[in-house]
Amino acid sequence: xxxxxxxxxxxxxxxxxxxxxxxxxxxxxxxxxxxxxxxxxxxxxxxxxxxxxxxxxxxxxxxxxxxxxxxxxxxxxxxxxxxxxxxxxxxxxxxxxxxxxxxxxxxxxxxxxxxxxxxxxxxxxxxxxxxxxxxxxxxxxxxxxxxxxxxxxxxxxxxxxxxxxxxxxxxxxxxxxxxxxxxxxxxxxxxxxxxxxxxxxxxxxxxxxxxxxxxxxxxxxxxxxxxxxxxxxxxxxxxxxxxxxxxxxxxxxxxxxxxxxxxxxxxxxxxxxxxxxxxxxxxxx
Amino acid sequence: xxxxxxxxxxxxxxxxxxxxxxxxxxxxxxxxxxxxxxxxxxxxxxxxxxxxxxxxxxxxxxxxxxxxxxxxxxxxxxxxxxxxxxxxxxxxxxxxxxxxxxxxxxxxxxxxxxxxxxxxxxxxxxxxxxxxxxxxxxxxxxxxxxxxxxxxxxxxxxxxxxxxxxxxxxxxxxxxxxxxxxxxxxxxxxxxxxxxxxxxxxxxxxxxxxxxxxxxxxxxxxxxxxxxxxxxxxxxxxxxxxxxxxxxxxxxxxxxxxxxxxxxxxxxxxxxxxxxxxxxxxxxx
Numbered sequence: 001x002x003x004x005x006x007x008x009x010x011x012x013x014x015x016x017x018x019x020x021x022x023x024x025x026x027x028x029x030x031x032x033x034x035x036x037x038x039x040x041x042x043x044x045x046x047x048x049x050x051x052x053x054x055x056x057x058x059x060x061x062x063x064x065x066x067x068x069x070x071x072x073x074x075x076x077x078x079x080x081x082x083x084x085x086x087x088x089x090x091x092x093x094x095x096x097x098x099x100x101x102x103x104x105x106x107x108x109x110x111x112x113x114x115x116x117x118x119x120x121x122x123x124x125x126x127x128x129x130x131x132x133x134x135x136x137x138x139x140x141x142x143x144x145x146x147x148x149x150x151x152x153x154x155x156x157x158x159x160x161x162x163x164x165x166x167x168x169x170x171x172x173x174x175x176x177x178x179x180x181x182x183x184x185x186x187x188x189x190x191x192x193x194x195x196x197x198x199x200x201x202x203x204x205x206x207x208x209x210x211x212x213x214x215x216x217x218x219x220x221x222x223x224x225x226x227x228x229x230x231x232x233x234x235x236x237x238x239x240x241x242x243x244x245x246x247x248x249x250x251x252x253x254x255x256x257x258x259x260x261x262x263x264x265x266x267x268x269x270x271x272x273x274x275x276x277x278x279x280x281x282x283x284x285x
Numbered sequence: 286x287x288x289x290x291x292x293x294x295x296x297x298x299x300x301x302x303x304x305x306x307x308x309x310x311x312x313x314x315x316x317x318x319x320x321x322x323x324x325x326x327x328x329x330x331x332x333x334x335x336x337x338x339x340x341x342x343x344x345x346x347x348x349x350x351x352x353x354x355x356x357x358x359x360x361x362x363x364x365x366x367x368x369x370x371x372x373x374x375x376x377x378x379x380x381x382x383x384x385x386x387x388x389x390x391x392x393x394x395x396x397x398x399x400x401x402x403x404x405x406x407x408x409x410x411x412x413x414x415x416x417x418x419x420x421x422x423x424x425x426x427x428x429x430x431x432x433x434x435x436x437x438x439x440x441x442x443x444x445x446x447x448x449x450x451x452x453x454x455x456x457x458x459x460x461x462x463x464x465x466x467x468x469x470x471x472x473x474x475x476x477x478x479x480x481x482x483x484x485x486x487x488x489x490x491x492x493x494x495x496x497x498x499x500x501x502x503x504x505x506x507x508x509x510x511x512x513x514x515x516x517x518x519x520x521x522x523x524x525x526x527x528x529x530x531x532x533x534x535x536x537x538x539x540x541x542x543x544x545x546x547x548x549x550x551x552x553x554x555x556x557x558x559x560x561x562x563x564x565x566x567x568x569x570x
Contacts, residue, residue: 006396008394016395085403086400086401092548099554107404110301111396111397111400115399118369118372125415130412132410155440226392266381269381
C-alpha cells in the first residue's frame with residue numbers, strides 16, 4: 001500500500017494520530033521536500049517519528065517515481081507531504097503511477113494552506129481561483145496571473161496568492177557547467193509579492209488600463225500559518241510592502257471587495273491600518 | 286486559553302497529535318455537533334481521548350457562548366470541530382467573543398472538506414466560490430446559488446457544493462407547540478442534490494434561459510471523504526441522480542468545463558461513465 005500522508009503546517013506534532021501510526025509501521029518513508037516547508041527540519045521529524053526519512057526532491061518524485069513505488073504492492077510505503085497531499089500541489093502523478101502498477105493507495109489528509117487561511121476570518125467559500133506569484137527575474141516578469149485576480153474581484157471573491165519557493169535550484173553557470181551546486185533556498189515574502197503586484201498595477205495604468213486593484217485594496221498577509229509564531233496582518237496593498245511578518249512561509253490574500261460584517265470584524269483583530277481611507281471599513285467597527 | 290481544534294474528516298484517530306495532547310489536558314472539552322459529523326459517534330471519541338465531551342449544539346454555541354468561554358482566561362478549554370475550525374463554517378463568532386473578553390485563543394488546524402476534495406484529482410486552485418445546496422420544501426425552493434455555479438463555470442472554475450445537514454430540527458407542529466421533540470437527522474445525498482440541480486436546469490429552460498450546466502455536465506460525487514470507506518464517482522449530472530455512494534456525508538463537485546490532462550486521468554480512476562457523449566473525454570485516455 002502507498003500511503004500519501006499530510007503533515008499539516010506547523011511542526012512534527014501536526015501529523016494526525018492515524019498518520020503517525022502508519023509512518024511508524026511502513027517499510028520506507030519518503031519526505032517530499034520541494035513544495036513547502038515546516039517550521040522544523042527533517043531531523044526534528046525523524047526524532048519525533050523514531051524513523052529515518054528519505055528526502056524526495058522534485059527530480060526523485062518526477063523522474064524516479066518507480067523507486068518510491070518499488071515493492072509497494074508487497075509492503076507499506078509512506079510519502080509525506082507538508083500540508084495535504086492534494087493541497088496546493090497535487091501528487092496525482094504518483095497516484096496514477098501506483099494505479100497503473102496495481103498498487104493500492106490511501107490518503108491521510110491534513111490541513112493545508114488552502115483551508116487553513118480561514119484563520120484570518122475571511123470565509124473560505126468566498127475564495128475564487130488561487131494564484132501563484134513567482135519571483136521575477138530581469139527577463140521574466142509574468143503578469144498573466146493578474147487576470148485571475150481581476151476575475152475573482154469582479155465576482156466579489158477573495159484571491160489566495162501562493163508565493164514562490166525556490167529550493168535546490170542551480171545558477172545558470174552551474175547548470176551549464178553541470179556542477180551540482182545549488183543556490184540557497186528562497187522564499188518569497190509578502191513584501192516582495194506586494195511590490196510585484198504594485199508594479200503590475202503601475203504598468204496597467206501606463207497602458208491606460210483600469211487595474212483591478214490599487215494601493216488601497218485591502219489585503220491580508222499571513223506567515224507560518226498553523227505554527228506557534230504564526231502572524232497575520234490586514235492592511236492595504238501598500239502597507240503589505242513594508243509589514244514585517246518574519247520568516248517563511250508567507251501567503252497573501254487579496255480581498256474580494258465586499259465583505260460580511262463578521263469577516264470585517266475578524267480582520268480588525270489583525271489590522272495594521274492607520275489613517276487611510278479604506279481603513280474606515282475596518283476601524284469603523 | 287481557548288483552543289479551537291479540528292478533528293479532520295474520518296474517525297477518532299484523525300485528530301492531530303498536538304490536538305490530542307491539548308484535549309487530554311483541557312479542563313472542559315466541547316464538541317460542536319451541528320455542522321458536520323464523523324463516521325464515528327461521540328462515544329468513540331470519548332473512549333479514544335479518555336475524556337468526557339460536552340456536546341455543543343447550535344443553540345449552545347450561538348446563544349450560550351459565554352458558558353463555553355467561562356474561566357477560559359484561567360484554564361484551558363477546547364472546542365472541537367469536525368474538519369477544520371475555519372472550514373465550511375467559520376467559528377469567528379466564538380473567537381470574537383473570546384477576543385472581547387481578553388481570552389487568548391489558538392487554532393489547531395486539520396483537513397476539512399474544503400481541501401480534502403482534492404483527493405478526486407481536480408486541482409484545488411481551480412475551484413471558484415463554494416455553494417451550499419439546501420433541502421427544498423414544498424414552499425421554499427431557492428435557486429439563487431445557481432448564479433454562482435454559472436459564474437464559476439464561465440470562468441472555467443470547479444464548484445464544490447456542500448450538501449444540507451439538518452440536525453436537531455423541530456417539525457413546525459412541535460415548534461409551535463413548544464415541544465422540544467426533534468426530527469431524525471437528515472443528510473442530503475448526491476442523488477438528491479443532482480435531482481434538485483436538474484430541476485433548476487429544467488426551470489431555466491422553461492423560462493427560455495440557457496442553463497450553465499446540462500444533464501451531461503461532468504460532476505464528481507464524494508461520500509465520507511477521509512474515511513476508510515470513502516467513495517468517489519465521476520460521471521454526468523444525470524448519472525449523479527442514481528449513483529449509489531452509501532451513507533453520509535456527501536459532497537458534489539460541478540466541474541468547470543476545461544480540465545488539465547492530469548485532472549481527467551485522475552477522474553477516470555473514479556469513472557461511472559458509460560457510453561454517453563461526454564464520457565469520451567474521460568474514457569478516451
